[in-house]
Structures are given as C-alpha cells and as structure tokens.
Amino acid sequence: MSTKTRVLMVDDEPNVLSGYRRTIGRKYDIVTANSGQEGLQKLEQDGPFEVVVTDMRMPEMDGLEFLKQAKRKHPKLVYVMLTGNADQQTAINAINHGQIFRFLNKPCDSEVLEHTIRACKAQYDLIHAEAELLNNTLSGSVKLLIEATVITDPAAAEAIRAVRDGVNVISKGLGIKSEWSFSLAASLFMIGGITVPRSSSEEILDENYIRACSQSGAKLLRHISRLDEVSQIILHQRMPLDLPEDLEYPTDETRVAIGSQILRFAYDWHRYSQIAEGDRAVGLQKLASSEETHDPRLFTAVNFVNDNLTGNQKIEKQQRLVELSVRQLRPGMLTEEDIKTSDDSLLVAKGQMLSQVMIDRLRGFFRASLIEEIMSVWVDDDEEQPDKIPA
Numbered sequence: 452m453s454t455k456t457r458v459l460m461v462d463d464e465p466n467v468l469s470g471y472r473r474t475i476g477r478k479y480d481i482v483t484a485n486s487g488q489e490g491l492q493k494l495e496q497d498g499p500f501e502v503v504v505t506d507m508r509m510p511e512m513d514g515l516e517f518l519k520q521a522k523r524k525h526p527k528l529v530y531v532m533l534t535g536n537a538d539q540q541t542a543i544n545a546i547n548h549g550q551i552f553r554f555l556n557k558p559c560d561s562e563v564l565e566h567t568i569r570a571c572k573a574q575y576d577l578i579h580a581e582a583e584l585l586n587n588t589l590s591g592s593v594k595l596l597i598e599a600t601v602i603t604d605p606a607a608a609e610a611i612r613a614v615r616d617g618v619n620v621i622s623k624g625l626g627i628k629s630e631w632s633f634s635l636a637a638s639l640f641m642i643g644g645i646t647v648p649r650s651s652s653e654e655i656l657d658e659n660y661i662r663a664c665s666q667s668g669a670k671l672l673r674h675i676s677r678l679d680e681v682s683q684i685i686l687h688q689r690m691p692l693d694l695p696e697d698l699e700y701p702t703d704e705t706r707v708a709i710g711s712q713i714l715r716f717a718y719d720w721h722r723y724s725q726i727a728e729g730d731r732a733v734g735l736q737k738l739a740s741s742e743e744t745h746d747p748r749l750f751t752a753v754n755f756v757n758d759n760l761t762g763n764q765k766i767e768k769q770q771r772l773v774e775l776s777v778r779q780l781r782p783g784m785l786t787e788e789d790i791k792t793s794d795d796s797l798l799v800a801k802g803q804m805l806s807q808v809m810i811d812r813l814r815g816f817f818r819a820s821l822i823e824e825i826m827s828v829w830v831d832d833d834e835e836q837p838d839k840i841p842a
Contacts, residue, residue, distance in 0.1 A: 455480040456572045459497075461490035461505040461517060462533075474561035479568060487512030487520075494525055502571040504564075506557065507534030522550055523700040527578050529571040533557040593678075597638050598808040600645070607641050608803045610655050610721060614640060617717030624752025625713075626699040633710045636684040640714060643667030643685075656722045662689050680706060687711035688718065694746045716749045770829040777817040777824055780810045787827035792816060 457480045460471050468483040475481065482497055484490035487509055494500065503521060507514035514532055522530070530550070535557040552574055553567050601608045618637035622630060641655075643664035654660045669686035672678045688711050695705045723741065724734025739750060772787055782805055790799040790813065798816065799809055805828070816822045 456502060456568060457482070457498075457500045458502045458504060458568060459484065459490060459493055459500045461485075461487060461503070461509075461514070463506065463509040467506070471564075475565050475568070478565065486510075487514065487517030490517055491520055494521060498525075500525075500528055501575045502529050502531065502568055504531045504533060504568075507532055518551060527575075529575045529578070531555060531567055531571060533559055593635060593639070596642070598806060600639075600642055601803075601806075602809065602812060604641075604644055605797045605800045605803070607644060607655055608800050610718075611638060611641060612804065613721040613724070614714070614717045617720050618713050620756050621713045621716060621749055621752045624754075624756040625748070627701065627709075630701060630706070630710070632680045632684060632706065633713060635678075636681045636688070636710055636714055637717060639668065639672065639681065640664070640685055640688055640718070641668070642671060643669070645671070656725060658689070661718065665689055680710075683707045684710040684714060688714045691715070691744050694748070698748060712746065713749065716745050719743050719745070720753075770831055772827055773830055774825050774827050777810075777814050777822070777826065780805055780813065780826075780828065781830075782807050782810065783831075785829040787829060790822065790826060792821045794821075798822070 455478070459482050460468060461484045462468050463485055465485065468485070471483070472481055482493055482500070484493045487505070488511065490503075490505065494503075503525075505514040505517055509517070514534070518530055518532065521528070529552045531553045532551050533555050552571055555563065555567060597611070601611065615634060615637040618633055622633055627633070641661075641664050643666065644660075646667045647660065647663045649655070649660060665685055665688050669682045672682035672685065675682075684707055687707060690711065692708045692712055694708060694712055697705070698709055701709045719738055719741075720731070720734055722734075723737040724731045727733035727737060735750070735753060738745070770785070775784075784805045786799050786801055786803050786805065789797055789801050791797055798813065799805070803809070813822065817824060
C-alpha cells in the first residue's frame with residue numbers, strides 16, 4: 452500500500468489537472484475530479500484522502516459550495532482553495548464558510564503547491580493525533596469517571612444506561628456520525644449528582660433534581676480540557692431550544708443545541724418509559740401525547756431506526772438466567788436483581804450491565820464477607836456453560 456499523501460484535486464480545466472500530475476504526481480498520490488459534483492463522488496468512492504485542493508471558479512458548483520458540502524461529511528480533511536480571482540472577499544468567504552487551511556492564487560507555482568501540501572499533511576496528522584487523544588486518553592479517563600459515578604450511585608445506573616442508549620438511537624436515526632460529545636454527555640448527564648443530595652431513588656427522575664444535576668455537572672466538567680462542549684450540552688439539557696434545519700451534520704455553532712435537545716428527549720423518553728413500567732414503546736407513545744415540547748424530527752428518528760431493523764434485530768439477543776459465583780462473573784453480564792450488602796446498602800442495581808470495575812468491587816465485598824457468593828445474572832445464549840466459566 453502506498454505511503455504517499457493522498458490528494459484530491461478538483462478543477463474544471465483538464466489541462467490544469469494534467470499539469471498537477473506532471474509536476475507533483477511523483478511525490479503524492481493524486482486523484483483528480485473535473486467538477487465539484489465529481490469531487491464529492493470521489494470523496495465517497497475513492498477515499499480516504501488527507502488533502503483536498505479545489506479551484507474556486509467552476510460551473511454549476513463553485514469551489515465554495517463544494518467545500519461546504521465536502522466539509523459536512525469529511526470535517527477532518529485539510530482543504531486548500533485555488534483561484535485566479537485574487538478578490539479579498541472571495542478569500543474571506545472561503546476561509547469563513549469553507550474553513551480552508553490555505554488560500555492560493557492561480558496559477559500556482561509547483562514549488563508553492565508542494566510546500567502547501569506538506570503543510571496540509573502536517574495539519575492532518577495534528578488533527579488526527581488530537582482525535583486519538585480524545586478517543587483513547589480522554590475517553591479512557593471519562594470512562595473511569597462514569598464507572599465511579601455508577602459505583603457511588605448505583606440507583607442512577609439504569610437511568611444513565613437508558614438515556615445513553617436513547618441518545619445513540621436518536622443520533623443514528625438522524626444520520627449523525629462521529630459526534631462523540633453527544634454520547635459522552637449522555638453518559639455524564641447525572642455527574643452533578645456527586646454534589647446534589649438525594650433522599651431516595653424515586654428522585655432520580657425528578658425534574659428539579661435533574662436540573663440541579665445539570666448546573667452542578669456543567670461546573671464540574673468545564674474545568675476538564677476538551678470537555679467544554681460536553682459541559683454546555685449538559686448545562687442546557689433541560690432547556691427547550693430551537694433546533695437548526697440541518698440536524699445530520701452539526702457544526703460548531705449548532706452542536707450544543709442539537710446535543711442538548713437529543714439528550715432532553717432521551718431523558719423524557721426514559722422517564723415516560725418508567726411510568727409505563729419499563730416499556731420503551733409505550734413510553735414513546737406517552738411522550739408523544741404529553742405536554743412536553745420536542746422537535747417532531749426526534750420522534751421520526753426513533754421510528755426510522757425501529758422501522759429499518761430486520762426482524763432478527765428487533766428481537767433482543769437471546770439470554771438465559773444462571774446462578775454464578777462472584778468469582779465467575781464477566782463484564783457484559785446483566786444483574787437479575789439488586790445486589791446489596793448485608794446491611795442492605797445497594798451496590799449494583801437490577802438490570803445493570805456489569806463492568807470489570809463493578810466485578811472487582813463485588814469481589815472485594817465478598818472477600819470481606821459483606822455479600823453472598825452466589826448471584827443471579829443474565830448471560831448470552833452463546834456464552835460458555837457456567838461450570839466452564841473460569842473462576
């Protein structure tokens with residue numbers, strides 16, 4: 452596989468594209484397109500690319516419109532615009548609306564273009580290094596924070612799981628991809644409960660309690676680097692906000708509004724499902740007929756996901772109930788009942804998916820003789836027989 456930087460070059464003049472191939476084609480993996488529309492097709496069919504270079508003046512779809520559409524679906528590529536019109540306003544529009552990395556006058560000297568592509572590749576590597584940091588280092592730290600929240604407040608675990616699942620379903624129905632901040636905000640939407648007192652488990656779904664968690668959680672998260680957007684989504688999660696026309700491709704200006712309203716919908720869906728004794732379908736119907744104000748596109752998104760599942764996908768994975776020793780527990784198993792200590796303190800709520808952190812904690816309580824050794828859990832049908840599960 453070639454290690455050359457992959458560059459998509461878009462221009463309506465074939466001679467110009469041929470010139471690019473002659474001058475820099477040996478150093479870079481060049482793919483060309485004769486129009487903005489063809490350029491969009493190349494991005495989908497011939498990717499991945501690292502750098503995109505486009506002409507400004509093209510018929511039907513100019514370079515600025517091409518950039519707008521390309522950036523919506525491929526925001527992490529690095530974009531360059533070439534134009535024979537050295538108009539300052541054109542450059543300003545391209546930078547502001549197209550979010551380009553460089554703006555060059557046409558015709559462009561091959562040495563200048565080559566230097567620009569090298570700079571673009573360095574920028575591309577920086578963008579993806581930051582993404583790697585978010586996906587691994589930061590997400591790992593946040594995962595630990597979520598685990599700590601669930602452990603210190605096991606009664607909230609069911610709400611966190613249900614709301615996170617709801618956010619993921621709605622995002623999928625809207626066609627939203629790679630918005631890590633939405634799922635993360637759903638996982639942390641009750642993090643403010645660390646500082647908000649609660650007298651009983653029933654108050655988890657109390658509106659005033661969740662609003663207090665929103666305020667407190669936003670204050671806690673705003674001090675963590677790169678979580679400012681997550682903090683703002685959580686802060687606004689109980690505030691009805693108008694949604695933009697384009698929900699599929701959130702921008703820097705619209706992500707907080709879209710993320711907070713998806714989170715608000717997912718929470719209300721869970722709340723009405725609890726009123727319906729856990730039935731999510733009935734809960735959705737109750738929410739639709741309630742006085743809650745939600746954008747109808749969010750209801751459509753949920754129904755779209757359900758309507759497009761196959762019959763097998765609509766049926767929950769087949770599981771069986773088994774009794775296992777604490778030493779035999781594995782991550783991913785579901786608790787059949789509340790797991791409590793000998794003094795009736797809740798450790799893990801019923802229906803909670805066990806993580807390794809939870810299992811380690813249960814084993815610690817067992818070694819201290821504070822919980823029973825045998826407990827009922829749900830395992831997948833294709834799981835090994837209980838007597839084969841290693842202790």
